[in-house]
Amino acid sequence: MRRIAVFTSGGDAPGMNAALRAVVRTAAWNKLHVYGIERGFEGMIDGHFQRLERRDVANIIQRGGTMLRTARSKRFMTPEGRRAAYDHLKAYDIDACIAIGGNGTFTGAKIFSEEYKIPFIGIPGTIDNDLYGTDYTIGFDTAVNTAIDAVDKIRDTADSHNRLFFVEVMGRNSGYIALYTAIGSGASSVLIPESETDLEDLKSVLRKNKARGKLFSVVIVAEGHPMGGATGIAEKIQHELASMEPKVTVIGHLQRGGAPTAADRLLASRLGFAAVELLMEGAENIAVGIVNGEVTSMPFDDAINKQKIPSDELIRMASILAI
Numbered sequence: 001m002r003r004i005a006v007f008t009s010g011g012d013a014p015g016m017n018a019a020l021r022a023v024v025r026t027a028a029w030n031k032l033h034v035y036g037i038e039r040g041f042e043g044m045i046d047g048h049f050q051r052l053e054r055r056d057v058a059n060i061i062q063r064g065g066t067m068l069r070t071a072r073s074k075r076f077m078t079p080e081g082r083r084a085a086y087d088h089l090k091a092y093d094i095d096a097c098i099a100i101g102g103n104g105t106f107t108g109a110k111i112f113s114e115e116y117k118i119p120f121i122g123i124p125g126t127i128d129n130d131l132y133g134t135d136y137t138i139g140f141d142t143a144v145n146t147a148i149d150a151v152d153k154i155r156d157t158a159d160s161h162n163r164l165f166f167v168e169v170m171g172r173n174s175g176y177i178a179l180y181t182a183i184g185s186g187a188s189s190v191l192i193p194e195s196e197t198d199l200e201d202l203k204s205v206l207r208k209n210k211a212r213g214k215l216f217s218v219v220i221v222a223e224g225h226p227m228g229g230a231t232g233i234a235e236k237i238q239h240e241l242a243s244m245e246p247k248v249t250v251i252g253h254l255q256r257g258g259a260p261t262a263a264d265r266l267l268a269s270r271l272g273f274a275a276v277e278l279l280m281e282g283a284e285n286i287a288v289g290i291v292n293g294e295v296t297s298m299p300f301d302d303a304i305n306k307q308k309i310p311s312d313e314l315i316r317m318a319s320i321l322a323i
């Protein structure tokens, strides 16, 4: 093992830079040459590689986004695209790759490594926290903090006007951001794809809350909720709750930006470090993670195919604490 490549792929996530820094410095310490690939699989296909030395990753640990930039690559889903990517890896004499991204990135890495026998290690970097094999993914904590900050602000205006707000948070098909945001912001209710939503029940809870003297309500809705996110839910019940002057706020891409929290910087540093050490030990086609405080790893297949679901205990607690 002499030369490795590293790239970020899929949606950017705060802490990706901290992970890049950890990969580059751990590799440099182990006398490996590192190449950074720009814009994920797109840059692999187009041959956009740059040598990264320890000083190239100075002053990025605190920055959101990703210094290598990122992309969603349709071309990598084709055999021709992956062939072009392989040709460039060979041209740069790359022995192994470290991919920082989410479930899509790991799927692409797994398919590619099986086709071309190049070892890959995956570092879970996505705000969605939808990867099995790690308690948290890089960026999730920052996204939840951003969402909570937004909800705190919405509470001020909701309180002043005695209104009902439906606040939509990101997460693609996962309800993790919604659940953690709801608990952390003291929301009245949370609607996620992983548990069934009974609109009659929701209406009754909101009405009871009002009757009990609650002056405003905030309902957190996961974007992937099957009833159409916050807008879909609001459309279905707003007429019956007209007296609460319902409003919809979609927080959107705000949740992807900003300086990573301490938790995300630490997680990213540990995972970047572990990825290089595991590669040096001969590991391949695995994703690294942290479970119960310990660094772990598991085959891409498990990380991609096994579903991580928010615990029933947290879901139950969120509703009890909202009474």
Ligand SMILES: Nc1ncnc2c1ncn2[C@@H]1O[C@H](COP(=O)(O)OP(=O)(O)OP(=O)(O)O)[C@@H](O)[C@H]1O
Pocket: 009, 010, 011, 012, 041, 071, 072, 073, 074, 075, 076, 077, 078, 101, 102, 103, 104, 105, 106, 107, 108, 109, 111, 125, 126, 127, 128, 172
């Ligand atoms: N089946 C596949 N075959 C080849 N490449 C794939 C496949 N699935 C995903 N990829 C590649 O991985 C890239 C990233 O995947 P995706 O856009 O789903 O983001 P992600 O890694 O899941 O991150 P996030 O969910 O945080 O945005 C895709 O744009 C594509 O290039």
Ligand SMILES: O=P(O)(O)OC[C@H]1O[C@](O)(CO)[C@@H](O)[C@@H]1O
Pocket: 011, 102, 126, 127, 128, 170, 171, 172, 223, 256
């Ligand atoms: O930025 P894009 O490409 O619109 O993707 C948005 C999606 O990416 C994520 O932010 C990260 O996967 C999801 O939560 C969201 O559904």
Ligand SMILES: [Mg+2]
Pocket: 010, 102, 103, 104, 126, 128, 172
């Ligand atoms: Mg994903």
